[in-house]
Amino acid sequence: xxxxxxxxxxxAPDIIWVKDSGHxxxxxxxxxxxxxxSGWKAAVWDxxxxxxxAEEIVRFLALLLDVRTEMAKERLLTILDEWEGNGMVCSxxxxxxx
Amino acid sequence: MANLAIxxxxxxxxAYCFTVDHLGDNHRSDSSSGEQADGQFLSMDDFxxxxxxxxxxxxxxxxxxxxxxxxHPQFSDLVNLVRMKGxxxxxxxxxxxxxxxxxxxxxxxxxxxxxxxxxxxPSEAGPDGSYERRLDTLQRLGQRALLGFNIxxxxxxxxxxFAPIAEAGCKPAIRLGMAHPCLSGDNQYVHPNQYRAIxxxxxxxxxxxxDSGVSLDFDCGFxxxxxxxxxxxxxxxxxxxxxxxCNPILDIDLNGDVIHCFPLSRLVRLPLTPGSDAASMRxxxxxxxxxxxxxxxxxxxxxxxxxxxxxxxxxxxxxxLRRFRHTPFALEMPREVAA
Numbered sequence: 001x002x003x004x005x006x007x008x009x010x011x012a013p014d015i016i017w018v019k020d021s022g023h024x025x026x027x028x029x030x031x032x033x034x035x036x037x038s039g040w041k042a043a044v045w046d047x048x049x050x051x052x053x054a055e056e057i058v059r060f061l062a063l064l065l066d067v068r069t070e071m072a073k074e075r076l077l078t079i080l081d082e083w084e085g086n087g088m089v090c091s092x093x094x095x096x097x098x
Numbered sequence: 099m100a101n102l103a104i105x106x107x108x109x110x111x112x113a114y115c116f117t118v119d120h121l122g123d124n125h126r127s128d129s130s131s132g133e134q135a136d137g138q139f140l141s142m143d144d145f146x147x148x149x150x151x152x153x154x155x156x157x158x159x160x161x162x163x164x165x166x167x168x169x170h171p172q173f174s175d176l177v178n179l180v181r182m183k184g185x186x187x188x189x190x191x192x193x194x195x196x197x198x199x200x201x202x203x204x205x206x207x208x209x210x211x212x213x214x215x216x217x218x219x220p221s222e223a224g225p226d227g228s229y230e231r232r233l234d235t236l237q238r239l240g241q242r243a244l245l246g247f248n249i250x251x252x253x254x255x256x257x258x259x260f261a262p263i264a265e266a267g268c269k270p271a272i273r274l275g276m277a278h279p280c281l282s283g284d285n286q287y288v289h290p291n292q293y294r295a296i297x298x299x300x301x302x303x304x305x306x307x308x309d310s311g312v313s314l315d316f317d318c319g320f321x322x323x324x325x326x327x328x329x330x331x332x333x334x335x336x337x338x339x340x341x342x343x344c345n346p347i348l349d350i351d352l353n354g355d356v357i358h359c360f361p362l363s364r365l366v367r368l369p370l371t372p373g374s375d376a377a378s379m380r381x382x383x384x385x386x387x388x389x390x391x392x393x394x395x396x397x398x399x400x401x402x403x404x405x406x407x408x409x410x411x412x413x414x415x416x417x418x419l420r421r422f423r424h425t426p427f428a429l430e431m432p433r434e435v436a437a
Binding site for chain 2: 004007008009010011020027028029033049053057076094
């Protein structure tokens with residue numbers, strides 16, 4: 001049996017970032033590591049930091065990558081999972097339905 | 099090298115002071131009234147502990163700063179301890195030096211002692227008579243004195259220093275610094291968008307200085323791209339020692355914490371222990387600050403060939419860090435979760 005839930009993704013507390021001409025640089029000062037984002041991934045981070053809603057980011061991704069909305073949503077979910085695994089974002093469940 | 103802070107007390111209030119994050123609130127001493135502020139002074143025992151660190155690290159030069167280091171009540175004793183160990187003394191001062199400290203420094207030869215006298219524009223010299231007191235300090239120190247000047251606004255002037263250098267017989271050079279921001283942001287500093295205008299000024303000033311037999315010597319934080327190739331040629335023709343660097347100084351504060359440099363005193367601190375050595379600490383700082391150095395003071399730094407080849411580090415790390423931000427976004431995403 002599976003259910004849907006609403007996850008809230010937040011910028012990890014130790015992450016600071018800067019947008020450069022070549023890429024977006026994220027640094028976790030506590031862990032001593034960094035990531036360089038470019039292309040659509042940098043764009044997603046930009047949109048997150050600007051407070052765009054998930055559906056808005058998905059629509060933008062679909063246009064940017066020239067893919068269907070469903071595929072864009074998959075890409076967004078995949079990158080969020082990757083970033084959570086890296087410690088760049090963290091998630092928490094808010095409510096759910098079974 | 100490493101700098102030892104021996105006091106938090108100061109009798110000057112420079113707008114660009116990069117030690118504000120470590121000085122605290124009660125560090126001001128009114129030099130005119132003699133009123134002593136509630137600052138801190140390093141004990142002789144703690145000073146000796148730091149000398150041992152320098153000595154086993156192979157550092158034979160002891161660099162004293164503060165606050166105003168010459169205000170330390172045991173300043174002469176500290177200097178004598180340095181000399182007893184056969185080490186060289188470098189003092190960073192604002193030039194408003196008590197008589198006893200001047201006597202102490204004056205008793206050392208120029209190869210035993212260098213006094214970096216940081217001077218501000220005469221209009222910003224401080225209380226009445228401060229500029230004249232500094233001129234007197236230069237006269238008393240002569241060849242021991244090397245003047246320093248921090249640029250914190252584009253309309254800086256340096257020509258007022260040329261005559262005093264010659265008259266006092268100081269080292270014929272000016273150590274030129276760029277005012278850098280503390281992480282608290284509580285000091286005045288040069289914004290990178292002012293660097294090009296400042297660079298043009300520096301080239302003009304270098305020529306004037308050379309005409310007076312004075313050379314300029316760059317401190318940390320300058321960047322290669324602020325100067326054109328023609329600017330560099332002119333600077334070198336004027337005898338300027340150019341350099342683009344930002345690296346761990348190893349500033350040791352009164353609490354025995356070692357920091358990368360005072361502008362970054364809030365970034366990372368390492369304790370000074372009986373087993374500490376400078377090389378390991380520099381390595382540790384470089385490792386901790388390495389991620390931030392992916393960026394530079396300009397957004398173009400990450401694609402700049404000067405940075406890529408290692409010729410330029412991308413400017414002051416404290417300035418670079420002011421470009422970074424933390425954004426507390428919150429994205430709601432419906433997810434299917436397996437039970």
